[in-house]
Amino acid sequence: MFGDVILERCSELLDSAYNYLLSYEYINFGLALTIMNMIPAAPSKYKVIVIEAGLAWLAAARQLMLFGFEIIVLEG
Numbered sequence: 105m106f107g108d109v110i111l112e113r114c115s116e117l118l119d120s121a122y123n124y125l126l127s128y129e130y131i132n133f134g135l136a137l138t139i140m141n142m143i144p145a146a147p148s149k150y151k152v153i154v155i156e157a158g159l160a161w162l163a164a165a166r167q168l169m170l171f172g173f174e175i176i177v178l179e180g
Contacts, residue, residue, distance in 0.1 A: 147173040156180060 151174040154165045165175045 143170055144172050146172065147174070151175070151176060153178060 136144055148171065149152070153176045154161050155178045157165065157177050157179065162177070163176060169175050
């Protein structure tokens with residue numbers, strides 16, 4: 105899978121790590137299964153304001169929304 109950019113001796117280890125992370129939904133899903141069980145059923149009474157959000161802040165805002173926070177994003 106990563107053979108064109110990774111040394112051959114490391115490729116098998118990298119494939120194993122990638123498959124592990126993918127199987128437990130740590131890649132491309134935003135939240136791990138164990139964290140999903142901790143999300144409250146009722147929305148939070150708190151609001152979070154994200155100012156000048158880059159990609160990392162938008163990802164964090166998305167997760168906070170899943171946790172029930174009201175999110176306000178301000179861009180200039």
